[in-house]
Amino acid sequence: MAVGIVGAGIQGCALALELASRGMEVHLFDREFQPLQRASLWNEGKIHLGYIFAKDKSLASARQMVLGARIFFDFFERHLAQVIPQSAYSDNFLYAVHRDSMLTSEEVEAHLRSVDEIIREVPGSYCGETRLRPVRRAETLRGLNPELAQAVFETPERSVNVHYLADLIARAVFSNPLITFVGGTSVESISRAGTGFKIQTSDGSSLGDYTQVANCSWESRLVIDSTLGYCECRRWMHRYKLALHLEGAQGGSDIRSTTLVLAPLGDIVNFGAGRFYLSWYPHCKIAESFDLVPAEPKLDHQQLQSIANNSLEALSKIVPALREVAIDWGKSQVRGGHIFAWGGVDIHDGDSGLHNRFDIGVNSDDGYHSIDTGKYGMAARFALEAADRISGLSAEKGCYVSPIK
Numbered sequence: 001m002a003v004g005i006v007g008a009g010i011q012g013c014a015l016a017l018e019l020a021s022r023g024m025e026v027h028l029f030d031r032e033f034q035p036l037q038r039a040s041l042w043n044e045g046k047i048h049l050g051y052i053f054a055k056d057k058s059l060a061s062a063r064q065m066v067l068g069a070r071i072f073f074d075f076f077e078r079h080l081a082q083v084i085p086q087s088a089y090s091d092n093f094l095y096a097v098h099r100d101s102m103l104t105s106e107e108v109e110a111h112l113r114s115v116d117e118i119i120r121e122v123p124g125s126y127c128g129e130t131r132l133r134p135v136r137r138a139e140t141l142r143g144l145n146p147e148l149a150q151a152v153f154e155t156p157e158r159s160v161n162v163h164y165l166a167d168l169i170a171r172a173v174f175s176n177p178l179i180t181f182v183g184g185t186s187v188e189s190i191s192r193a194g195t196g197f198k199i200q201t202s203d204g205s206s207l208g209d210y211t212q213v214a215n216c217s218w219e220s221r222l223v224i225d226s227t228l229g230y231c232e233c234r235r236w237m238h239r240y241k242l243a244l245h246l247e248g249a250q251g252g253s254d255i256r257s258t259t260l261v262l263a264p265l266g267d268i269v270n271f272g273a274g275r276f277y278l279s280w281y282p283h284c285k286i287a288e289s290f291d292l293v294p295a296e297p298k299l300d301h302q303q304l305q306s307i308a309n310n311s312l313e314a315l316s317k318i319v320p321a322l323r324e325v326a327i328d329w330g331k332s333q334v335r336g337g338h339i340f341a342w343g344g345v346d347i348h349d350g351d352s353g354l355h356n357r358f359d360i361g362v363n364s365d366d367g368y369h370s371i372d373t374g375k376y377g378m379a380a381r382f383a384l385e386a387a388d389r390i391s392g393l394s395a396e397k398g399c400y401v402s403p404i405k
């Protein structure tokens, strides 16, 4: 009997590959016809080290991110049987403190340095390196508009080209004889049947028996959990965020990957060879929902172009060199995805739960595992944790409340 996994994003694929490497048969369901078509394809690819979570004074979010990031690359390189080349990474990020930041540049600096200490304590690799340079305060504003940026820090954080990685992961999934990808299949509910599980799909089929099931469906996670009777009493928020994924852009090769902190938030990622990721939160966050399952935003070409133009305008005010970049709109796309997080108020509120990301991970109960990935860079860690529970290596039986604090 196989293990059923719902959702073939980075989390579901990572778990499928890990279980298969332990000799277990897996059926991997997704409503898309190919793996990794949703949030795991249209995100920024930053493998967070926790610098962004400067409002989390407990440092729990940073610790969580570092633990995930330090094993991410080894995990995928093992499963993909190849080294991820340096050309797949962005340059290292500048953290620029915006004039309207919620925290002073001194507070941001203190947080960045605390994160450095955590990084030093946790061994592992990161983008091909084991020793990471500590944060340095830059002496100049590095091409940022001094009217809008008050301080700039060099960090070792980087992004990975998620399109490149998605392609490799999908190939590894398809070529693994122990993994059956069941694409174009929308899962509606899961039920216990005897000692195992059945999976009900939207066309009325009931598939099974599965010995154990993992729910890695991200924006559908809560609604699928609820079909088994697991309900959350915490507040949560689904947001839908877009970004400009530029390809074939001319110019701007010197523009540094930059994260603007701390709310208003924006990111510029330079992957080289004319590939950029650009997102300005106030324009790119286009929807929020407190429902069990969020609606899928539908925007026409004109609306997407207007969001792109407004975001470019906002980011160009901060990084004026962006105005010199010639964009090939034929090759570029404005795409995005859902973001799930605990908390009921948006990021502009300093007390928002969106400023932390420690309460994520594997929730298990008697063979059912529901994984809140939290961040892209956590997928390897949670795949290993879930695989230990599924294969019986971990004595941790778990409970529905996240055991990770």
Ligand SMILES: Cc1cc2nc3c(=O)[nH]c(=O)nc-3n(C[C@H](O)[C@H](O)[C@H](O)COP(=O)(O)OP(=O)(O)OC[C@H]3O[C@@H](n4cnc5c(N)ncnc54)[C@H](O)[C@@H]3O)c2cc1C
Binding pocket: 006, 007, 008, 009, 010, 011, 012, 029, 030, 031, 032, 035, 036, 037, 038, 039, 040, 041, 042, 043, 044, 045, 046, 047, 048, 185, 186, 187, 188, 216, 217, 218, 219, 220, 241, 242, 243, 336, 337, 338, 339, 373, 374, 375, 376, 377, 378
């Ligand atoms: C614009 C944007 C930028 C981001 N930037 C970063 C970043 O820089 N760093 C970072 O760490 N994180 C980032 N994130 C968050 C990151 O993308 C997610 O945390 C991560 O991709 C979630 O992975 P996942 O596999 O859980 O979800 P997904 O990749 O969404 O995979 C879930 C899969 O489940 C499938 N599915 C859903 N419902 C059903 C159903 N009912 N039946 C069958 N299949 C179903 C979907 O089709 C999908 O393939 C960003 C997100 C967005 C949207």
